[in-house]
Amino acid sequence: MAFMQLEGLGKRYGEIDAVVATDLAVEQGEFVSLLGPSGCGKTTTLQMIAGFVDVTSGRIILDGRDITHAKPASRGLGVVFQSYALFPHMSVQDNVAFGLRMRKVPKAELQQRVAQVLKLVRLDPHAERYPRELSGGQRQRVALARALVIQPPVLLLDEPLSNLDANLREEMQFEIRRIQREVGITTLMVTHDQSEALSISDRVVVMQAGRVTQIDVPYTLYEHPRTEFISGFVGKANRLCGRRDGSGEVHVCAAGEGDVSLSLRPEKITLRGAGEGRLQGQISSRFFLGSQWLYSVSTALGELTVVRGNDGSPPLNEGTAVGLDWASDLLRVLRGDEVSA
Numbered sequence: 001m002a003f004m005q006l007e008g009l010g011k012r013y014g015e016i017d018a019v020v021a022t023d024l025a026v027e028q029g030e031f032v033s034l035l036g037p038s039g040c041g042k043t044t045t046l047q048m049i050a051g052f053v054d055v056t057s058g059r060i061i062l063d064g065r066d067i068t069h070a071k072p073a074s075r076g077l078g079v080v081f082q083s084y085a086l087f088p089h090m091s092v093q094d095n096v097a098f099g100l101r102m103r104k105v106p107k108a109e110l111q112q113r114v115a116q117v118l119k120l121v122r123l124d125p126h127a128e129r130y131p132r133e134l135s136g137g138q139r140q141r142v143a144l145a146r147a148l149v150i151q152p153p154v155l156l157l158d159e160p161l162s163n164l165d166a167n168l169r170e171e172m173q174f175e176i177r178r179i180q181r182e183v184g185i186t187t188l189m190v191t192h193d194q195s196e197a198l199s200i201s202d203r204v205v206v207m208q209a210g211r212v213t214q215i216d217v218p219y220t221l222y223e224h225p226r227t228e229f230i231s232g233f234v235g236k237a238n239r240l241c242g243r244r245d246g247s248g249e250v251h252v253c254a255a256g257e258g259d260v261s262l263s264l265r266p267e268k269i270t271l272r273g274a275g276e277g278r279l280q281g282q283i284s285s286r287f288f289l290g291s292q293w294l295y296s297v298s299t300a301l302g303e304l305t306v307v308r309g310n311d312g313s314p315p316l317n318e319g320t321a322v323g324l325d326w327a328s329d330l331l332r333v334l335r336g337d338e339v340s341a
Protein backbone atom coordinates (compact mmCIF):
# COMPACT_ATOMS: atom_id res chain seq x y z
CA MET A 1 0.00 0.00 0.00
CA ALA A 2 1.19 3.50 -0.83
CA PHE A 3 2.21 5.92 1.94
CA MET A 4 -0.88 8.08 1.40
CA GLN A 5 -3.93 6.74 -0.31
CA LEU A 6 -7.20 8.40 -1.31
CA GLU A 7 -9.89 5.83 -2.00
CA GLY A 8 -13.08 6.95 -3.73
CA LEU A 9 -12.81 10.29 -1.94
CA GLY A 10 -15.80 12.58 -2.49
CA LYS A 11 -17.30 15.82 -1.21
CA ARG A 12 -20.79 17.16 -1.80
CA TYR A 13 -21.90 20.67 -0.89
CA GLY A 14 -25.70 20.43 -1.19
CA GLU A 15 -26.27 19.93 -4.90
CA ILE A 16 -22.62 20.53 -5.85
CA ASP A 17 -20.26 17.59 -6.31
CA ALA A 18 -17.02 19.40 -5.45
CA VAL A 19 -14.92 16.20 -5.55
CA VAL A 20 -16.08 12.91 -7.08
CA ALA A 21 -14.72 9.42 -6.30
CA THR A 22 -11.03 10.40 -6.33
CA ASP A 23 -8.44 7.65 -6.17
CA LEU A 24 -4.80 8.58 -5.65
CA ALA A 25 -1.78 6.75 -4.27
CA VAL A 26 1.20 8.86 -3.18
CA GLU A 27 4.51 7.16 -2.40
CA GLN A 28 6.72 8.20 0.50
CA GLY A 29 8.97 11.11 -0.46
CA GLU A 30 7.02 11.85 -3.61
CA PHE A 31 6.05 15.38 -4.75
CA VAL A 32 2.59 15.32 -6.32
CA SER A 33 0.67 18.33 -7.66
CA LEU A 34 -3.07 18.71 -8.05
CA LEU A 35 -3.54 20.84 -11.18
CA GLY A 36 -6.74 22.19 -12.66
CA PRO A 37 -8.82 25.26 -13.42
CA SER A 38 -10.59 27.30 -10.76
CA GLY A 39 -13.40 25.41 -9.05
CA CYS A 40 -12.28 21.91 -10.11
CA GLY A 41 -12.00 20.66 -6.52
CA LYS A 42 -8.25 20.90 -5.81
CA THR A 43 -8.50 22.87 -2.59
CA THR A 44 -11.42 20.78 -1.34
CA THR A 45 -9.32 17.63 -1.85
CA LEU A 46 -6.40 19.15 0.08
CA GLN A 47 -8.70 20.39 2.85
CA MET A 48 -10.20 16.93 3.26
CA ILE A 49 -6.71 15.49 3.69
CA ALA A 50 -5.81 18.23 6.18
CA GLY A 51 -9.06 17.54 8.05
CA PHE A 52 -10.53 21.03 7.64
CA VAL A 53 -13.41 19.80 5.46
CA ASP A 54 -15.57 16.74 6.31
CA VAL A 55 -15.46 13.87 3.87
CA THR A 56 -18.77 12.86 2.21
CA SER A 57 -17.61 9.51 0.83
CA GLY A 58 -14.47 7.38 0.55
CA ARG A 59 -11.38 7.05 2.74
CA ILE A 60 -8.00 8.67 3.40
CA ILE A 61 -5.26 6.26 4.50
CA LEU A 62 -1.95 7.62 5.78
CA ASP A 63 0.88 5.22 6.54
CA GLY A 64 -1.59 2.37 7.00
CA ARG A 65 -3.90 4.37 9.29
CA ASP A 66 -7.42 5.45 8.35
CA ILE A 67 -7.49 9.20 9.09
CA THR A 68 -10.72 9.98 7.19
CA HIS A 69 -12.50 11.29 10.28
CA ALA A 70 -9.53 12.10 12.54
CA LYS A 71 -9.24 15.59 14.05
CA PRO A 72 -6.86 17.90 12.10
CA ALA A 73 -4.41 18.20 15.02
CA SER A 74 -4.15 14.43 15.46
CA ARG A 75 -3.18 14.04 11.78
CA GLY A 76 -0.13 16.22 12.43
CA LEU A 77 0.21 17.35 8.80
CA GLY A 78 2.18 20.40 7.71
CA VAL A 79 0.01 22.91 5.84
CA VAL A 80 1.06 26.05 3.94
CA PHE A 81 -1.58 28.35 2.49
CA GLN A 82 -1.25 31.03 -0.12
CA SER A 83 -1.86 33.69 2.53
CA TYR A 84 1.04 32.40 4.74
CA ALA A 85 -1.02 33.22 7.88
CA LEU A 86 2.04 34.27 9.93
CA PHE A 87 1.58 35.79 13.39
CA PRO A 88 2.44 39.47 12.81
CA HIS A 89 3.42 40.17 16.44
CA MET A 90 5.90 37.28 16.61
CA SER A 91 9.47 37.18 15.32
CA VAL A 92 10.47 34.72 12.62
CA GLN A 93 11.85 32.25 15.14
CA ASP A 94 8.79 32.52 17.40
CA ASN A 95 6.51 31.95 14.41
CA VAL A 96 8.49 28.83 13.60
CA ALA A 97 8.65 27.67 17.23
CA PHE A 98 4.89 28.02 17.74
CA GLY A 99 3.95 24.47 16.75
CA LEU A 100 6.66 23.00 18.97
CA ARG A 101 5.56 25.09 21.97
CA MET A 102 1.98 23.84 21.46
CA ARG A 103 3.40 20.31 21.53
CA LYS A 104 5.37 21.09 24.70
CA VAL A 105 8.71 20.19 23.16
CA PRO A 106 11.56 20.77 25.72
CA LYS A 107 13.39 24.09 25.29
CA ALA A 108 16.80 22.78 24.21
CA GLU A 109 15.29 20.52 21.55
CA LEU A 110 12.96 23.34 20.44
CA GLN A 111 15.85 25.75 19.92
CA GLN A 112 17.86 23.19 18.06
CA ARG A 113 14.98 22.25 15.73
CA VAL A 114 14.05 25.88 15.01
CA ALA A 115 17.68 26.75 14.21
CA GLN A 116 17.97 23.72 11.96
CA VAL A 117 14.84 24.45 9.94
CA LEU A 118 15.66 28.19 9.64
CA LYS A 119 18.97 27.16 8.15
CA LEU A 120 17.22 24.79 5.77
CA VAL A 121 15.05 27.63 4.39
CA ARG A 122 18.02 30.04 4.54
CA LEU A 123 16.42 32.43 7.00
CA ASP A 124 18.90 31.96 9.86
CA PRO A 125 20.24 35.53 9.48
CA HIS A 126 16.69 36.90 9.88
CA ALA A 127 15.53 34.90 12.90
CA GLU A 128 14.87 38.03 15.00
CA ARG A 129 12.90 39.93 12.38
CA TYR A 130 9.12 40.35 12.25
CA PRO A 131 6.98 39.32 9.26
CA ARG A 132 6.45 42.97 8.22
CA GLU A 133 10.24 43.32 7.82
CA LEU A 134 10.42 40.48 5.30
CA SER A 135 9.89 40.21 1.54
CA GLY A 136 7.10 38.05 0.11
CA GLY A 137 9.51 35.23 -0.68
CA GLN A 138 10.99 35.35 2.81
CA ARG A 139 7.53 35.23 4.38
CA GLN A 140 6.78 32.19 2.30
CA ARG A 141 9.93 30.57 3.65
CA VAL A 142 8.79 31.26 7.23
CA ALA A 143 5.46 29.58 6.47
CA LEU A 144 7.33 26.61 5.03
CA ALA A 145 9.68 26.44 8.03
CA ARG A 146 6.72 26.57 10.41
CA ALA A 147 5.07 23.64 8.62
CA LEU A 148 8.29 21.59 8.46
CA VAL A 149 9.51 22.09 12.03
CA ILE A 150 6.87 19.74 13.45
CA GLN A 151 8.34 17.02 11.18
CA PRO A 152 4.99 16.11 9.63
CA PRO A 153 4.54 12.90 7.63
CA VAL A 154 3.05 14.92 4.75
CA LEU A 155 3.37 18.52 3.62
CA LEU A 156 0.27 20.10 2.06
CA LEU A 157 0.81 23.25 -0.03
CA ASP A 158 -2.17 25.27 -1.31
CA GLU A 159 -1.11 27.66 -4.09
CA PRO A 160 1.96 28.56 -2.01
CA LEU A 161 3.51 30.85 -4.62
CA SER A 162 0.53 32.63 -6.10
CA ASN A 163 1.19 35.87 -4.19
CA LEU A 164 4.70 36.21 -5.59
CA ASP A 165 5.78 37.98 -8.77
CA ALA A 166 6.98 35.92 -11.75
CA ASN A 167 10.74 35.95 -11.06
CA LEU A 168 10.43 35.24 -7.36
CA ARG A 169 7.92 32.54 -8.11
CA GLU A 170 10.39 30.72 -10.29
CA GLU A 171 13.13 31.06 -7.70
CA MET A 172 10.83 29.74 -4.97
CA GLN A 173 9.84 26.77 -7.15
CA PHE A 174 13.50 25.71 -7.13
CA GLU A 175 13.71 26.41 -3.40
CA ILE A 176 10.63 24.36 -2.51
CA ARG A 177 11.91 21.47 -4.60
CA ARG A 178 15.37 21.68 -3.00
CA ILE A 179 13.94 21.75 0.51
CA GLN A 180 11.48 18.95 -0.24
CA ARG A 181 14.30 16.76 -1.61
CA GLU A 182 16.62 17.56 1.29
CA VAL A 183 14.00 16.64 3.88
CA GLY A 184 12.56 13.82 1.75
CA ILE A 185 9.05 14.78 2.78
CA THR A 186 5.96 13.49 0.97
CA THR A 187 4.31 16.58 -0.53
CA LEU A 188 0.97 17.37 -2.14
CA MET A 189 0.65 20.81 -3.77
CA VAL A 190 -2.42 22.50 -5.22
CA THR A 191 -1.81 24.81 -8.18
CA HIS A 192 -3.66 26.17 -11.19
CA ASP A 193 -0.33 27.04 -12.85
CA GLN A 194 0.61 24.32 -15.32
CA SER A 195 4.26 25.37 -15.70
CA GLU A 196 4.68 25.30 -11.92
CA ALA A 197 3.16 21.82 -11.72
CA LEU A 198 5.39 20.54 -14.54
CA SER A 199 8.61 22.01 -13.20
CA ILE A 200 8.31 21.06 -9.55
CA SER A 201 6.50 17.69 -9.35
CA ASP A 202 7.34 14.01 -9.59
CA ARG A 203 3.77 13.43 -10.77
CA VAL A 204 0.87 15.67 -11.71
CA VAL A 205 -2.81 14.94 -11.09
CA VAL A 206 -5.08 16.85 -13.49
CA MET A 207 -8.54 17.61 -12.10
CA GLN A 208 -11.57 18.82 -13.96
CA ALA A 209 -15.04 19.42 -12.56
CA GLY A 210 -14.30 17.43 -9.39
CA ARG A 211 -12.78 14.45 -11.19
CA VAL A 212 -9.25 13.25 -11.83
CA THR A 213 -8.73 13.08 -15.61
CA GLN A 214 -5.03 12.18 -15.86
CA ILE A 215 -2.19 11.24 -13.50
CA ASP A 216 1.30 11.15 -14.99
CA VAL A 217 4.90 12.26 -14.65
CA PRO A 218 5.27 15.81 -16.06
CA TYR A 219 7.00 14.75 -19.27
CA THR A 220 4.37 12.15 -20.14
CA LEU A 221 1.56 14.54 -19.29
CA TYR A 222 2.98 17.16 -21.63
CA GLU A 223 3.87 14.75 -24.45
CA HIS A 224 0.79 12.53 -24.18
CA PRO A 225 -2.17 14.54 -22.92
CA ARG A 226 -5.21 12.26 -22.88
CA THR A 227 -7.94 14.71 -23.78
CA GLU A 228 -8.59 17.89 -25.71
CA PHE A 229 -8.95 19.87 -22.51
CA ILE A 230 -5.66 18.63 -21.04
CA SER A 231 -3.72 19.31 -24.26
CA GLY A 232 -4.81 22.95 -24.13
CA PHE A 233 -4.51 23.38 -20.38
CA VAL A 234 -1.03 21.86 -19.99
CA GLY A 235 1.21 23.86 -22.32
CA LYS A 236 0.23 25.35 -25.68
CA ALA A 237 -1.22 23.11 -28.36
CA ASN A 238 -2.31 23.39 -32.00
CA ARG A 239 -5.50 21.45 -32.45
CA LEU A 240 -5.83 19.76 -35.83
CA CYS A 241 -8.26 17.45 -37.52
CA GLY A 242 -7.03 13.97 -38.49
CA ARG A 243 -8.02 10.90 -40.44
CA ARG A 244 -6.86 7.31 -40.07
CA ASP A 245 -5.86 5.48 -43.23
CA GLY A 246 -6.42 1.76 -43.83
CA SER A 247 -3.27 0.80 -41.92
CA GLY A 248 -4.28 2.84 -38.87
CA GLU A 249 -1.79 5.66 -39.47
CA VAL A 250 -3.09 9.16 -38.76
CA HIS A 251 -2.87 12.04 -41.24
CA VAL A 252 -3.70 15.70 -40.82
CA CYS A 253 -6.67 16.87 -42.88
CA ALA A 254 -8.88 19.94 -43.29
CA ALA A 255 -11.39 20.71 -40.55
CA GLY A 256 -14.59 18.70 -40.95
CA GLU A 257 -12.98 16.04 -43.13
CA GLY A 258 -11.48 13.94 -40.36
CA ASP A 259 -12.64 11.65 -37.62
CA VAL A 260 -10.03 12.21 -34.88
CA SER A 261 -8.85 15.23 -32.95
CA LEU A 262 -5.08 15.85 -32.95
CA SER A 263 -2.67 17.97 -30.95
CA LEU A 264 0.68 19.26 -32.18
CA ARG A 265 2.89 21.28 -29.84
CA PRO A 266 4.18 24.62 -31.23
CA GLU A 267 7.84 23.67 -30.69
CA LYS A 268 7.39 20.46 -32.69
CA ILE A 269 6.75 22.42 -35.92
CA THR A 270 9.80 23.39 -37.98
CA LEU A 271 9.68 26.47 -40.20
CA ARG A 272 11.25 26.03 -43.64
CA GLY A 273 11.45 28.05 -46.84
CA ALA A 274 8.32 28.70 -48.89
CA GLY A 275 7.38 25.63 -50.98
CA GLU A 276 9.07 23.17 -48.58
CA GLY A 277 7.53 21.00 -45.85
CA ARG A 278 4.04 19.55 -45.44
CA LEU A 279 2.03 22.75 -45.35
CA GLN A 280 2.36 26.30 -46.66
CA GLY A 281 1.67 29.42 -44.67
CA GLN A 282 2.39 33.05 -44.01
CA ILE A 283 3.61 34.64 -40.78
CA SER A 284 0.69 36.70 -39.50
CA SER A 285 2.22 37.91 -36.24
CA ARG A 286 5.20 37.32 -33.99
CA PHE A 287 5.92 37.74 -30.30
CA PHE A 288 9.35 37.98 -28.73
CA LEU A 289 9.68 35.91 -25.54
CA GLY A 290 13.42 36.49 -25.01
CA SER A 291 14.71 32.95 -25.36
CA GLN A 292 12.11 32.14 -28.04
CA TRP A 293 10.07 33.60 -30.87
CA LEU A 294 6.42 32.74 -31.00
CA TYR A 295 4.96 32.95 -34.51
CA SER A 296 1.35 32.83 -35.54
CA VAL A 297 1.15 31.34 -39.06
CA SER A 298 -1.91 31.47 -41.36
CA THR A 299 -2.38 28.17 -43.20
CA ALA A 300 -5.10 26.28 -45.07
CA LEU A 301 -5.66 24.35 -41.80
CA GLY A 302 -6.17 27.53 -39.82
CA GLU A 303 -3.93 29.70 -37.68
CA LEU A 304 -1.05 27.66 -36.19
CA THR A 305 1.32 28.64 -33.42
CA VAL A 306 5.01 27.87 -33.93
CA VAL A 307 7.74 28.36 -31.34
CA ARG A 308 11.32 28.74 -32.45
CA GLY A 309 14.32 29.08 -30.15
CA ASN A 310 16.11 32.44 -30.36
CA ASP A 311 19.54 31.52 -31.76
CA GLY A 312 20.52 35.18 -32.09
CA SER A 313 19.67 35.52 -35.78
CA PRO A 314 17.05 38.06 -36.91
CA PRO A 315 13.43 36.87 -36.71
CA LEU A 316 11.10 36.26 -39.64
CA ASN A 317 9.03 39.28 -40.62
CA GLU A 318 5.27 39.36 -40.58
CA GLY A 319 4.00 38.55 -44.08
CA THR A 320 6.88 36.12 -44.89
CA ALA A 321 5.80 32.99 -46.79
CA VAL A 322 7.02 29.83 -45.04
CA GLY A 323 6.74 26.06 -45.23
CA LEU A 324 5.78 24.10 -42.09
CA ASP A 325 7.04 20.64 -41.30
CA TRP A 326 6.75 18.11 -38.49
CA ALA A 327 7.45 14.47 -37.81
CA SER A 328 4.14 12.60 -38.02
CA ASP A 329 4.91 10.60 -34.87
CA LEU A 330 4.69 13.87 -32.90
CA LEU A 331 0.97 14.18 -33.65
CA ARG A 332 -1.09 13.12 -30.64
CA VAL A 333 -4.56 11.68 -30.97
CA LEU A 334 -6.87 13.12 -28.31
CA ARG A 335 -10.04 11.80 -26.77
CA GLY A 336 -13.08 14.00 -26.42
CA ASP A 337 -13.62 15.46 -22.95
CA GLU A 338 -15.43 13.10 -20.60
CA VAL A 339 -16.36 15.93 -18.24
CA SER A 340 -17.14 19.58 -18.85
CA ALA A 341 -14.67 21.85 -17.08
Ligand code: ATP
Nearest residue numbers: 013016018036037038039040041042043044045192
Ligand atom coordinates in the same frame (compact mmCIF):
# COMPACT_ATOMS: atom_id res chain seq x y z
P1 ATP B 1 -9.62 27.52 -6.94
O1 ATP B 1 -8.40 27.28 -7.76
O2 ATP B 1 -10.49 28.63 -7.46
O3 ATP B 1 -9.36 27.62 -5.47
P2 ATP B 1 -10.41 24.76 -6.60
O4 ATP B 1 -10.10 23.84 -7.71
O5 ATP B 1 -9.53 24.72 -5.43
O6 ATP B 1 -10.57 26.22 -7.14
P3 ATP B 1 -12.53 24.19 -4.74
O7 ATP B 1 -12.28 25.39 -3.88
O8 ATP B 1 -12.11 22.88 -4.22
O9 ATP B 1 -11.91 24.40 -6.18
O10 ATP B 1 -14.09 24.16 -5.08
C1 ATP B 1 -14.71 23.10 -5.79
C2 ATP B 1 -16.21 23.37 -5.92
O11 ATP B 1 -16.84 23.32 -4.65
C3 ATP B 1 -16.55 24.72 -6.51
O12 ATP B 1 -17.68 24.58 -7.33
C4 ATP B 1 -16.88 25.55 -5.28
O13 ATP B 1 -17.77 26.58 -5.61
C5 ATP B 1 -17.50 24.53 -4.36
N1 ATP B 1 -17.29 24.85 -2.95
C6 ATP B 1 -16.09 24.95 -2.31
N2 ATP B 1 -16.26 25.23 -1.00
C7 ATP B 1 -17.59 25.29 -0.79
C8 ATP B 1 -18.42 25.54 0.36
N3 ATP B 1 -17.89 25.76 1.57
N4 ATP B 1 -19.76 25.55 0.19
C9 ATP B 1 -20.31 25.30 -1.03
N5 ATP B 1 -19.59 25.06 -2.14
C10 ATP B 1 -18.26 25.05 -2.03
